Structure formats: structure tokens, C-alpha cells
Amino acid sequence: xxxxxxxxxxxAMIFVAHKSKDGTKIGIKEIAKGIDSPEHFIAKILQxxxxxxxxxSLKGPNGGFFFENExxxxxxxxxxxxxxxxxxxxxxxLGLKECSTAKPCPIHNEFKKVRDDIFNMLQAAKLTQFTDxxxxxLTFLNRK
Amino acid sequence: xxxxxxxxxxxAMIFVAHKSKDGTKIGIKEIAKGIDSPEHFIAKILQxxxxxxxxxSLKGPNGGFFFENExxxxxxxxxxxxxxxxxxxxxxxLGLKECSTAKPCPIHNEFKKVRDDIFNMLQAAKLTQFTDxxxxxLTFLNRK
DNA sequence: CCAATAAAAGACTTAAAACTCTTTTATTTA
DNA sequence: TAAATAAAAGAGTTTTAAGTCTTTTATTGG
Numbered sequence: 595x596x597x598x599x600x601x602x603x604x605x606a607m608i609f610v611a612h613k614s615k616d617g618t619k620i621g622i623k624e625i626a627k628g629i630d631s632p633e634h635f636i637a638k639i640l641q642x643x644x645x646x647x648x649x650x651s652l653k654g655p656n657g658g659f660f661f662e663n664e665x666x667x668x669x670x671x672x673x674x675x676x677x678x679x680x681x682x683x684x685x686x687x688l689g690l691k692e693c694s695t696a697k698p699c700p701i702h703n704e705f706k707k708v709r710d711d712i713f714n715m716l717q718a719a720k721l722t723q724f725t726d727x728x729x730x731x732l733t734f735l736n737r738k
Numbered sequence: 739x740x741x742x743x744x745x746x747x748x749x750a751m752i753f754v755a756h757k758s759k760d761g762t763k764i765g766i767k768e769i770a771k772g773i774d775s776p777e778h779f780i781a782k783i784l785q786x787x788x789x790x791x792x793x794x795s796l797k798g799p800n801g802g803f804f805f806e807n808e809x810x811x812x813x814x815x816x817x818x819x820x821x822x823x824x825x826x827x828x829x830x831x832l833g834l835k836e837c838s839t840a841k842p843c844p845i846h847n848e849f850k851k852v853r854d855d856i857f858n859m860l861q862a863a864k865l866t867q868f869t870d871x872x873x874x875x876l877t878f879l880n881r882k
Numbered sequence: 883c884c885a886a887t888a889a890a891a892g893a894c895t896t897a898a899a900a901c902t903c904t905t906t907t908a909t910t911t912a
Numbered sequence: 913t914a915a916a917t918a919a920a921a922g923a924g925t926t927t928t929a930a931g932t933c934t935t936t937t938a939t940t941g942g
Contacts, residue, residue, distance in 0.1 A: 765887095765888070765889090766888075766889070767888090781889075781890085782890095782891090784889090785889075785890060785891080788889090788890090795888095795889060795890090796888085796889080797887080797888055797889045797890075798886090798887060798888060798889080799886070799887045799888070800887085800888090801887075801888050801889065802888075802889080803889090
């Protein structure tokens with residue numbers, strides 16, 4: 595469904611959203627450990643998301659990654675679009691360059707429905723709603 | 739959603755299903771042209787599907803790929819499973835090795851729903867139902 | 883049984899994704 | 913203002929997916 599890069603990105607964003615609840619910044623080492631990802635790899639990914647304005651960071655002692663309040667309103671769909679583009683949401687399921695209602699591939703309509711469902715689901719999943727849940731072991735992000 | 743290999747596989751299977759309607763065999767060159775894929779690449783893919791029993795082939799003059807009647811009852815879900823495995827249908831959306839109702843990732847339930855929808859949709863799409871539609875330009879498989 | 887045909891098989895190359903390592907830059911605090 | 917800290921940047925490597933090329937094997941019709 596997503597690239598590995600994108601999976602790491604989503605996990606990291608949810609992780610930081612949780613930790614960033616009270617405004618604290620969180621370092622890349624802790625993030626990497628928390629989501630079980632290679633440190634330098636997730637660093638690159640978060641740098642990229644930072645440039646695109648989806649997350650904030652500060653260098654130096656007590657630095658790290660965090661969210662300004664507004665950015666917590668971004669959704670997982672926004673993260674996916676930033677990393678993997680919109681192929682998942684709008685591309686043809688069979689990989690055809692041109693595929694539309696007017697000139698559909700054989701499974702165009704069925705695909706359109708599930709693609710829309712996926713988009714709506716991810717669009718509804720705002721980062722704010724992940725500020726709870728991790729600490730009380732309801733959910734997990736670093737299981738191997 | 740699918741690997742390119744899997745996209746080619748699905749397109750080829752639908753294409754052959756259509757051409758195989760009256761029992762004729764269809765050569766790899768025609769398939770490659772019909773679905774706009776590299777000839778040797780789709781050949782390998784169909785060899786693989788052949789070994790797994792999802793499609794039949796015969797060498798020599800008038801040889802080619804075709805379906806025995808029973809194999810037309812395979813679904814696109816079967817093709818996807820044969821090529822990409824069942825990760826799409828049963829894997830965790832965030833790539834976690836262990837993710838279940840008992841120990842869910844933060845978006846487990848939402849993902850389970852769309853994964854099930856995708857599976858049901860692809861399971862319902864039997865190859866038999868693609869034996870019409872291509873010829874009268876209702877659908878297309880080789881658009882660039 | 884021979885020549886032509888067409889898939890099977892295997893070895894290979896290319897391209898993209900995933901991941902690593904080192905150096906640089908910014909920030910803080912003593 | 914110097915030392916420590918932590919992200920940014922850049923240049924790599926490794927691995928996997930995608931695609932190509934050549935040789936072999938099976939089948940058929942003359």
C-alpha cells in the first residue's frame with residue numbers, strides 16, 4: 595500500500611504527535627527507537643517533511659522535532675501525499691497512464707470506490723487524534 | 739497498491755481471458771502488445787503464473803497461453819496473491835510485523851476495513867467476467 | 883524426421899528504493 | 913565565546929524490483 599519510507603514517516607509523525615502534546619521536542623534517536631526505524635533514514639524523511647512544512651524542528655541542545663499547534667491538524671493523507679505522491683489516491687489500479695470514467699480500465703469503478711475510501715479514511719485521521727493512546731499500551735508503533 | 743509485476747500480471751490475465759473465450763491460444767507477442775508491457779518481462783510473469791496453475795500454455799506452432807475452463811474461475815485476488823503475496827490483504831498498514839485486534843497499531847481498525855473491502859472486491863472479480871468488454875472499446879488495457 | 887514456431891529457462895543489466903556514513907551548520911548554555 | 917548538542921546536508925552503499933538478452937526445450941506440420 596505505502597512505500598517503506600512512507601510507513602516510517604507515518605509512524606514517526608504519530609509518535610511525535612503523541613510526544614509533542616505538551617510542546618516538548620523529541621530527538622531523532624528517541625524517534626528512531628520509538629518507531630523501530632534506522633536513525634539516519636528516518637532523519638532524512640523528517641527533514642523532507644520539515645521542508646514541506648508538515649513538522650517543525652530545532653537544532654542544538656534541547657532541540658528536536660515537534661509540531662506547532664496548527665500543524666497537528668495535518669492528516670495522515672497529507673503525510674502520504676508528501677512522501678508517496680497521489681498515485682495511491684488517483685492512479686489507475688492496473689497502472690494505466692490514462693484511465694477515467696470515460697475510458698475506464700476493466701476494474702476502474704471498483705477501484706475508484708476503494709481508493710476514495712482509503713483517501714477519506716486517511717484524510718479523517720488527523721495527527722491530533724494520536725496524542726493519546728500510545729502511553730497506555732492501547733496501540734504500538736515499534737513492534738518488530 | 740500493486741507491484742508493476744502484478745499490474746502487468748492482472749492486465750495479461752484479463753487480456754488472455756478475453757481472447758481465450760473461444761478456446762484459442764494467444765502468443766506472448768500479442769499479449770505484450772495488447773497490454774503494453776515488455777515482452778520478455780510479461781513472459782516471465784506468465785511462466786510463473788503457469789507454474790502455479792493459474793494459466794495454461796503450450797509450446798510450438800499454434801501454441802500460446804490460454805485458460806482451461808476451470809481456471810477462468812480464478813479471481814484477480816488469486817493473481818495478486820500469487821505475485822505479491824498476501825501482504826496487501828493481511829499486512830499492517832504501517833508495516834509493523836505484529837499488528838492485530840488485540841495489539842493494534844493506531845490505525846488498525848480503519849485499515850482492516852479497507853483491506854477487507856479490497857480483498858472482497860478482487861475476490862469477486864473472476865476472470866470469466868472479463869471475457870467481454872475489451873473488443874467494443876468499453877475498457878482498455880494498453881493505454882500509455 | 884526436419885524445419886519452423888513458440889514458450890521455458892537462465893544469466894544478465896538497469897533503475898529505483900532502502901539504508902549508511904561523514905561532514906557541516908545551527909543553537910544553547912556554561 | 914567556547915564546548916556540547918542535535919538536526920541538516922551530502923555522498924556514498926546495498927538491496928530489491930524491473931527489464932533485457934541469449935540459449936534451450938517442446939510441439940507441430942510438411
